[in-house]
Structure formats: structure tokens, C-alpha cells
Amino acid sequence: MQETIYLEISNFLNYGIYIYTLSIMSAYIFLAFNSVLIIRKYLRKNKTVYYDDILRSPLAPRISILAPAYNEGISIVENIRSLLSLHYNNYEIIIINDGSKDDSMQKMIAAYDLTPSQEKVCSNLPHQPIKEIYRSKDPAFKKLIVLDKENGGKSDALNAGINLSSAKLIACVDVDCVIEDDALLKMVKPFLESVDEKMIATGGVVRIANDCEVAHGRILEVHLPKKLLPLFQTVEYIRAFLLGRMAWSRLNGLLIISGAFGLFDRELVVEAGGYDTKTVGEDMELVVRMRKLMHKRKEKYRIEYIPDPLCWTEAPESRRILIKQRNRWTRGTIETLTAHKNMFFNPKFGLLGMLSYPFWFFYEWLAPIIEFTGLIYFGILVYMGWVNWDHFWLLLILVYSFSVMYSWMAILMEETTFREYDKTRYLLTLLFIALLEPIFYHPITVWAAIQGNFDKFIRKKKTWGAQERVGFKKTNPSVAKRTN
Amino acid sequence: MIFEDRFILDIINILLLFAMVFLTIILYARFNHIIDRKWKNNQRNLVQTLLAKYVNAPTASESEKIKKRLVKISKSKPQKQILLDEVANFYDNFSGKSSDMIKDLYDEMALYKISIKKLKNFRWHNKIEGIVELSTMNHKKAYDLIVPLLRHKNNDVRRTAKIAIVELKKANGLDDLAKLTTEMSDWTSLSIISILHRSPTKLTKAELARLRLSDSQSMRSLAAHLEKHSLTD
Structure with a gap:
């Protein structure tokens, strides 16, 4: 009797893991197919696009760039200078100093000749009190506004910035990222082109900037990171953005616009209630809320991703910081999915409820948990001496070969489209790293996700945690800390 | 289990085959890029x-x-x-x-023959390339070939054709646009306004009045923009 129960459980786990593995692979192949179609269309369409008309036009929609800053004293002056030189005619930059404890504010006042301004901020969205609003006396920096406020975290800072902004569109950026010159032009294009559907947000592809040559807030030369961990993340980012986000963009099922760089319809953001200050996954949560609002309004809408590399960010170089980051991402995913659980397989939300949400639930949230459970189960089987080793090796080779095939497909997309890594040795390195990633890097991300689940459900952790940056190659390599 | 293992083995073979195909294409694309770039430069x-x-x-x-x-x-x-x-x-x-x-x-x-050939190509992106080349070169004789593309099934072809006919014949182009009742995106409107800004000849009051009476809502709002931004005589 007992043996039959063991056999039943064993069969259930065997077939469960087996079917889950096949379903996740099918889902990813489906996404990759969609990505290929949309990127091909984008490249064909944009081969002959003439941006100059929009660049020079005073009628181009006004954009407010919102950049929250906390203890960014090392690079804040340079980062603002890079934002000031973006190619767009009609924009303003709102730097939100979120109660920094370092000399960020003094440095900005000195560098940009800032003086207190008497303007009032509307209170559409709640946030911590504002100490002062500064504008520059120098007409060269007339686009710059600095909002100094009490510390309240990234979401709180963004909400304050949204209140101050008067533009139709808001670009939420991480102040420490390097934004490409023409990024705003490319991001605003879908908003201007939409006729039948309302464009509510666009996102830009983010790339890893570690060891790239950066000067005056610009990427001068793209290099691959020298350290192994950022190298793994380079392959991961190419795969996630080119094969993942682009596919969801085609299906109009995006649930997230990267917090590093996204452009949003301000009016809708305000109507949706702005950024949620109680979650660590505020970027995903806002997008889901905006989409729900559009469903409630019964209006046709779209969210798009631009496949061009528009934003360069610094990836964690140490395992400890990477685990912290992924832990936070996992908690953010859980918080968003649980906050909007009424969407799960809810046909009222169309593709969002029937495909996007279940995908995130089964393949983003549950995948590491199932993988970890599988490992524990495997451990028990080894201990009991019940392992069918032939079957085990086959399953392992199956997962490994899929992972490598998928990464190589992403590299193929990169090679035949944007070719950011122009040196042949970089290409060969990426191909080689894709072979190592499933063995050496993937387990770290699974472990971080497990920790994230533990922190969320057992420790009830709600904070961002300390985030450490080392700065880009050209900047001062001292360590900056960010605790929101 | 034996049947299942054979199935897994088949999938592995397919995956490895695809991986090898991708690898070959990547290396070929890079090799081609190196050769091609040198030749093109x-x-x-x-x-x-x-x-x-x-x-x-x-x-x-x-x-x-x-x-x-x-x-x-x-x-x-x-x-x-x-x-x-x-x-x-x-x-x-x-x-x-x-x-x-x-x-x-x-x-x-x-050289216009290359672009005209592209207009006749069945691929939408080739048509767009052809339209852009002809309008950039201000090849007015191609105007009548581009006008039918205003009703093309592909949205991007239509959009490019709208901008091109204004680029080629300014006010006359606007007249042809006004006959269409389809909606026009902000991108198209802004591009048209910019073209008219750059153009030394301005619209007459009569031409503007005709636009204001268009059936197309987009044309009427374009007319309002043109009037507001002093793009008329």
C-alpha cells in the first residue's frame, strides 16, 4: 500500500516536472517567434524614418524627464549634463532629490547655478513634503528643474515629479543610466503614430554598460564586461529584451516597462493613482494598474517596446549584490501578481488576463520554485537510490541544450540587427558565455528568487535594501550607496 | 519510460540541430558583415x-x-x-x-527607375523605400505613381505616401490628401507641417479654405494648425 503511494507521488512529480519543462520551452519558442516577426518589421519600417521633422518641431509633444536621485553625488552633475543634451526639442528635466544625505544638492546648485523658485506643485498624487524647487539662473539650463524633498523612496520621488510636471508625456529614468541621444525621439514615435489605439506607454531596451567607455554621460565605445557576472547578465539582458519583451510588445501583453527608462501618458498615470509606494516592484505594478484602468474604460490601447538599445545600465558585479537585486525583483513580481490576482485567467481582461498574467505566474514566479523543488526531489531520489540515471541525464541535456539554443538565438537576433558588439572576439565570448550560463549563472538567479519568496512570505520584508554602485569606467570608482 | 526517453532524445536532437543552424548563421553573418562592410565603405x-x-x-x-x-x-x-x-x-x-x-x-x-521599380515591388518596405527616395529627390513625375499608394492596405505605406505627396507638390498634394477621409496620425501631421515650414511657397487663403471644408477630421485639424502657425500667405 505504502509503496503504491510512493509510486503515485513519484509518477506525479516525474510527469509534472516533465510536462512543465515542455510547456515552458513551448512558451519561450512561441515568444521568440513573435520577437523575430516584430523586430524584422521594426527594422524594415525604420530604415527610412526621418526624425528631423519631429526633432525640430515645436509641436512635438512635451516630455518631462523624471529622474529620482538618492546619494548620487559622485555622478549627478555629469548625469544631468547628459540628460540636457538629449536630441528632442520640447522637454524638461525634473531631478528629484529624494532626501539625499550626501552633497548631491550642493553640487547641483553650484554646477547649474540653481536658485529657489516660488512655483507650486499640484497634489494629484501623495508624496513626502517638498523642501524646495530650484530652477537655473543660466538660460542654458532652462530645461532643468530640481525638486528637493524629504526621503520617501523611488516611487514617492517619482510621484512628486509627476505632480510637478506639466507635460503630456513623462519619461521615468534612473539617473545613473546612460540614455542614447535619440532615445526620446524613438520612444515618442509610437505615441505620435497611433491613430485607432491609445498609446499609454513605451519602453526602451536596456543594455549592460559595465566596462563600456563612457564620457560626459555618453557611451563612446561598447565593450563587453570583463568580469564574469556582468557578462552573464549581458547575455541574459539580450535574451530578455530581444526575445521576451519584444514578443510581448507584439502581442500587446507587456506587464512591465523597465524602471530604468520608460515613457508614459501622464494623464493616465495620474488617473491610475501614480506609483505605489508600498511595493518594491513599482515599475511593473504601475503598468498593470494602467492596463486595468484602460480595460475598465473599455478603450483600445497599446504598450510598446522599442528594440533599439536606448538605455545603458550598470549591472551588479558581485554575487551578493546580484542576489539582492533579483531578490527584490522577485518580491516585486509577487507583490504585483498578488495585488492584481483578480486578473488570473479572467477573460474580462482579454489577453492580459488569459496569457500575460498566467505566463508571469507560471513561468516567472513559479519557475524557480518548481526548479528548486525538483532539486530537492532529486536529492531525495538519490538518497533513496531510486534515480533512473539514463532518464536524468536525458532531462538534464534537454534543459541545457534548450537554454543554449535559446541564448544563441538571442545572439543571432542581436548579430543580425543592432550588432552592438562589433568586435568578433566579443561575439565569440557571448557565444561561449551562453554555454556556461545555465551551469554557473542560472543557479544563482534561482537561489535569489527562492530567497525573494522566503523574504516575502516568511520574513515579510518590504524594503528595497541597500544598493551599491561602482560607477562607469570613466567615473570615480568610489562606492555610492542607495537606500530607498 | 522508454518511449518517453526516445521522445526526449528526439527533442534534444532537434534543439541541437537548431543550435548548430543558429551558430552557423551567426558566424556567416559576422563573416559577411566584415567582407561587406569593407566593400561598401x-x-x-x-x-x-x-x-x-x-x-x-x-x-x-x-x-x-x-x-x-x-x-x-x-x-x-x-x-x-x-x-x-x-x-x-x-x-x-x-x-x-x-x-x-x-x-x-x-x-x-x-536613377529614379530603381525607386519606381521598388514602388511596384510587392513588399511593403520596398515600396516605402521607393517613396522616400523619390520624394527626397523631388522627382515630381513620380507623383501619380505615389497617389494610389494613399489607399494601400499597409498603414506604413499610406503614411509615407501622405508625407511624400506633400513633399512633392505641397498645396496640390494637400488637395489630394483632403479627398481621403481616413484619419491621419500626429506623426504625419507634424511631418507635413515641417515640410510646409521648410517650403518657400506658402498656402493661399483659398487653398486653406478648401482644406477646412475637407471631410477628413485630420485635414480640418491640420488646416487649423497651418493657420495658427502662419503657414499661409
């Missing part, structure tokens, strides 16, 4: 040098010689495309006599 440099000499040629016989050389080095399809791209670049960046010379060269070498 050389060809482009040569064409640019010859075009610069052509616009600065002191005598007609010298120009003729350069023209013959350009014909000689532009035999294949990719060579002709590079020549067309560079001619369009020169035309866009020069004005006055130099621009007129480039336009004459374009007409004499019948």
Missing part, C-alpha cells in the same frame, strides 16, 4: 569622391568624364543602390547650383 568613398568632383568640375567635359566613371562603377544592383543613396545625400545637403547638378545627374542616369 570602399564603394561609398569612391562614389562620394566622384560626386564631390562632379559638383566642383571646372568644365562640362570634366563632368562628363566623371559621369562616365560613375556609370562604369555602378553596374550591379548594390552598386547602383549605393550611388542612389549618395546622390540623395548630396541632393539633401547641397543647395543652389550643386543641388541642380546632382538632380540633373539623377535624371540623366535614370
Whole structure:
């Protein structure tokens, strides 16, 4: 009797893991197919696009760039200078100093000749009190506004910035990222082109900037990171953005616009209630809320991703910081999915409820948990001496070969489209790293996700945690800390 | 389990086959890029040098010689495309006599035939390329070939055609646009306004009045913009 129960459980786990593995692979192949179609269309369409008309036009929609800053004293002056030189005619930059404890504010006042301004901020969205609003006396920096406020975290800072902004569109950026010159032009294009559907947000592809040559807030030369961990993340980012986000963009099922760089319809953001200050996954949560609002309004809408590399960010170089980051991402995913659980397989939300949400639930949230459970189960089987080793090796080779095939497909997309890594040795390195990633890097991300689940459900952790940056190659390599 | 294992083995074989195909294409694409880039750069440099000499040629016989050389080095399809791209670049960046010379060269070498051929191609992106090339070169004779594309099934072809007919015939182009009742995106409106801004000739009051009476809501709002931004006489 007992043996039959063991056999039943064993069969259930065997077939469960087996079917889950096949379903996740099918889902990813489906996404990759969609990505290929949309990127091909984008490249064909944009081969002959003439941006100059929009660049020079005073009628181009006004954009407010919102950049929250906390203890960014090392690079804040340079980062603002890079934002000031973006190619767009009609924009303003709102730097939100979120109660920094370092000399960020003094440095900005000195560098940009800032003086207190008497303007009032509307209170559409709640946030911590504002100490002062500064504008520059120098007409060269007339686009710059600095909002100094009490510390309240990234979401709180963004909400304050949204209140101050008067533009139709808001670009939420991480102040420490390097934004490409023409990024705003490319991001605003879908908003201007939409006729039948309302464009509510666009996102830009983010790339890893570690060891790239950066000067005056610009990427001068793209290099691959020298350290192994950022190298793994380079392959991961190419795969996630080119094969993942682009596919969801085609299906109009995006649930997230990267917090590093996204452009949003301000009016809708305000109507949706702005950024949620109680979650660590505020970027995903806002997008889901905006989409729900559009469903409630019964209006046709779209969210798009631009496949061009528009934003360069610094990836964690140490395992400890990477685990912290992924832990936070996992908690953010859980918080968003649980906050909007009424969407799960809810046909009222169309593709969002029937495909996007279940995908995130089964393949983003549950995948590491199932993988970890599988490992524990495997451990028990080894201990009991019940392992069918032939079957085990086959399953392992199956997962490994899929992972490598998928990464190589992403590299193929990169090679035949944007070719950011122009040196042949970089290409060969990426191909080689894709072979190592499933063995050496993937387990770290699974472990971080497990920790994230533990922190969320057992420790009830709600904070961002300390985030450490080392700065880009050209900047001062001292360590900056960010605790929101 | 044996059947299942065989199934897994089959999937592994397929995955490995795809992985090898991807790897081959990646390496081939890179090899091709290295070879192609070198060839294209050389060809482009040569064409640019010859075009610069052509616009600065002191005598007609010298120009003729350069023209013959350009014909000689532009035999294949990719060579002709590079020549067309560079001619369009020169035309866009020069004005006055130099621009007129480039336009004459374009007409004499019948480079517009390449773009017109693209208009007839069944692929939408080739049509767009053709439209853009013809409008950049201000090849007015192509106007009647572009107008039917205003009703093309592909949205991007329609959008490019709308901008191109205004680029080619300004107010007359707007008249043809006004006959359409389809919605026009902000991108198209902004592009048209910019074209009219750059144009030395302005719309007459009568032309503007016609636009205001259009059935198309987009045209009526475009007319309001044009009036507001003083783009009329």
C-alpha cells in the first residue's frame, strides 16, 4: 500500500516536472517567434524614418524627464549634463532629490547655478513634503528643474515629479543610466503614430554598460564586461529584451516597462493613482494598474517596446549584490501578481488576463520554485537510490541544450540587427558565455528568487535594501550607496 | 519510460540541430558583415569622391568624364543602390547650383527607375523605400505613381505616401490628401507641417479654405494648425 503511494507521488512529480519543462520551452519558442516577426518589421519600417521633422518641431509633444536621485553625488552633475543634451526639442528635466544625505544638492546648485523658485506643485498624487524647487539662473539650463524633498523612496520621488510636471508625456529614468541621444525621439514615435489605439506607454531596451567607455554621460565605445557576472547578465539582458519583451510588445501583453527608462501618458498615470509606494516592484505594478484602468474604460490601447538599445545600465558585479537585486525583483513580481490576482485567467481582461498574467505566474514566479523543488526531489531520489540515471541525464541535456539554443538565438537576433558588439572576439565570448550560463549563472538567479519568496512570505520584508554602485569606467570608482 | 526517453532524445536532437543552424548563421553573418562592410565603405568613398568632383568640375567635359566613371562603377544592383543613396545625400545637403547638378545627374542616369521599380515591388518596405527616395529627390513625375499608394492596405505605406505627396507638390498634394477621409496620425501631421515650414511657397487663403471644408477630421485639424502657425500667405 505504502509503496503504491510512493509510486503515485513519484509518477506525479516525474510527469509534472516533465510536462512543465515542455510547456515552458513551448512558451519561450512561441515568444521568440513573435520577437523575430516584430523586430524584422521594426527594422524594415525604420530604415527610412526621418526624425528631423519631429526633432525640430515645436509641436512635438512635451516630455518631462523624471529622474529620482538618492546619494548620487559622485555622478549627478555629469548625469544631468547628459540628460540636457538629449536630441528632442520640447522637454524638461525634473531631478528629484529624494532626501539625499550626501552633497548631491550642493553640487547641483553650484554646477547649474540653481536658485529657489516660488512655483507650486499640484497634489494629484501623495508624496513626502517638498523642501524646495530650484530652477537655473543660466538660460542654458532652462530645461532643468530640481525638486528637493524629504526621503520617501523611488516611487514617492517619482510621484512628486509627476505632480510637478506639466507635460503630456513623462519619461521615468534612473539617473545613473546612460540614455542614447535619440532615445526620446524613438520612444515618442509610437505615441505620435497611433491613430485607432491609445498609446499609454513605451519602453526602451536596456543594455549592460559595465566596462563600456563612457564620457560626459555618453557611451563612446561598447565593450563587453570583463568580469564574469556582468557578462552573464549581458547575455541574459539580450535574451530578455530581444526575445521576451519584444514578443510581448507584439502581442500587446507587456506587464512591465523597465524602471530604468520608460515613457508614459501622464494623464493616465495620474488617473491610475501614480506609483505605489508600498511595493518594491513599482515599475511593473504601475503598468498593470494602467492596463486595468484602460480595460475598465473599455478603450483600445497599446504598450510598446522599442528594440533599439536606448538605455545603458550598470549591472551588479558581485554575487551578493546580484542576489539582492533579483531578490527584490522577485518580491516585486509577487507583490504585483498578488495585488492584481483578480486578473488570473479572467477573460474580462482579454489577453492580459488569459496569457500575460498566467505566463508571469507560471513561468516567472513559479519557475524557480518548481526548479528548486525538483532539486530537492532529486536529492531525495538519490538518497533513496531510486534515480533512473539514463532518464536524468536525458532531462538534464534537454534543459541545457534548450537554454543554449535559446541564448544563441538571442545572439543571432542581436548579430543580425543592432550588432552592438562589433568586435568578433566579443561575439565569440557571448557565444561561449551562453554555454556556461545555465551551469554557473542560472543557479544563482534561482537561489535569489527562492530567497525573494522566503523574504516575502516568511520574513515579510518590504524594503528595497541597500544598493551599491561602482560607477562607469570613466567615473570615480568610489562606492555610492542607495537606500530607498 | 522508454518511449518517453526516445521522445526526449528526439527533442534534444532537434534543439541541437537548431543550435548548430543558429551558430552557423551567426558566424556567416559576422563573416559577411566584415567582407561587406569593407566593400561598401570602399564603394561609398569612391562614389562620394566622384560626386564631390562632379559638383566642383571646372568644365562640362570634366563632368562628363566623371559621369562616365560613375556609370562604369555602378553596374550591379548594390552598386547602383549605393550611388542612389549618395546622390540623395548630396541632393539633401547641397543647395543652389550643386543641388541642380546632382538632380540633373539623377535624371540623366535614370536613377529614379530603381525607386519606381521598388514602388511596384510587392513588399511593403520596398515600396516605402521607393517613396522616400523619390520624394527626397523631388522627382515630381513620380507623383501619380505615389497617389494610389494613399489607399494601400499597409498603414506604413499610406503614411509615407501622405508625407511624400506633400513633399512633392505641397498645396496640390494637400488637395489630394483632403479627398481621403481616413484619419491621419500626429506623426504625419507634424511631418507635413515641417515640410510646409521648410517650403518657400506658402498656402493661399483659398487653398486653406478648401482644406477646412475637407471631410477628413485630420485635414480640418491640420488646416487649423497651418493657420495658427502662419503657414499661409
